[in-house]
Amino acid sequence: MDLTNKVIAVTGGAQGLGFAMATGIAERGARLALIDMNAEPLEQAAASLRELGVEVATFVANVADEDSVIAAFDGIIDQFGTLQGLINNAGITRDGLMLKVKDGEVTDRMSLSQWQMVIDVNLTGVFLCGREAATRMIQAQSEGVIINISSISRAGNFGQTNYSATKAGVAAMAVTWAKELARHNIRTGAIAPGFMATEMVASMKPEALEKMASGIPLKRLGEPAEIAQMAVAILENDYISGRVFEVDGGLRW
Template sequence: MQLDGKLVAITGSGRGIGRAMALAFAQKRANIALLDLNQADLDATRALCEANGVQARTYTCNVSREDDVGATLDAVVNDFGRLDVMINNAGITKDALLVKVQDGKVVGKMSKDQWQAVIDVNLTGVFLGAREAAVRMITLGNGGVIISTSSISRAGNMGQSNYSAAKAGVAAMTVVWAKELARYGIRAGAIAPGFTRTDILDAMRPEMIERAVGAVPLKRMAEPAEMAHAALFIAENDFFSGRVIELDGGQRI
């Protein structure tokens, strides 16, 4: 796909990997629809995109709400007249052990609220974004690409029953969509980031960061721009579909 003049919609684009993706596509002369919950973050990303001479618009959207996703993508298509790439990047974490035990006694467990919140955003949100994007791409008749963010944690990471389940589901759905949507000229791909330098690291203790980096064979964190580069590859390579690009620096969990 040639990206110049195309329309790319990105959830979770207010900061982090989503912002890096928005900038990468803007530098390729694509117009950008920015979806997130925080308007101030969206405005900052919009300004960065527009500095590249492209059109960018912001939309506050809760990806876990069916009506919100549909209405937002209707607004995107109404504003731009097209939808060529949909990137389902929004995600949250609410980590906890399945069961926490101290001195032989159960003292805690992952709550249903912790489970459901992550599933709602990271799995259902991706499903809704892909489904509603596919509906509009088919209606517009120009084909397109659906890109979703999975994670190294899809292999199963301690303390992340909810997150690991969601990210494994994203990888599986990507294969399904590639098979189902190919007849309409729509491709599907996913990216599985490893340990990446984003704002969430601000809440981590230095020793935790050091330990995490030590587990990466390349001995460093990824940069958000490196994840964005993978999204560009998926969008631009017309034979890529139904696969997950693992960007983890060689790390395995």
């Protein structure tokens, strides 16, 4: 798909990987619909992207809320009249061991709220946004691409029962949607990043960053721009569908 003037929605687009991917897509000439919960950073991100000479619209929405998601995608159609792409990036963590045990006694457990909050945003949110995007692509009889952002943690990670479950789930959804939506000229894909040098990670202590990087075969954290490059590749390559791409510097779990 030639991205020139195509309308691409990015959830969690105000910062981190979402903003990096939005930037990479903008550099290819696409028009952007940024979706995020926080209005102020969303507008700051949009202002920065407009400096690249592209059209950007912002939509404040909670991806875990069905009515909020429907309203956002209705707003995208009202603003642009069409939609060709979605990057399902919005996500949260609420890390913790399923059980903490000391001297044979269970001292703490992952709460249902810790579990449910992550499921609601990372899994249900991806489903809702994917469903609404696909609906509007089909209604407009437009080609389309949906990319879900998974994680290397989809293979299972210590202290991330909730997060790992969601990231495995969104990868599986991308494969499922590829089978279901191909007849409508909609492709899907997923990206599973490894340890990336986002703002949050970069704020860690130097010794923690060094330890993290030492376990990666390439001996460094990934750059958000490298995830953006993969997103652009999936969007532009018309024979990619239903695949999960690990961008992790050789780190495999």
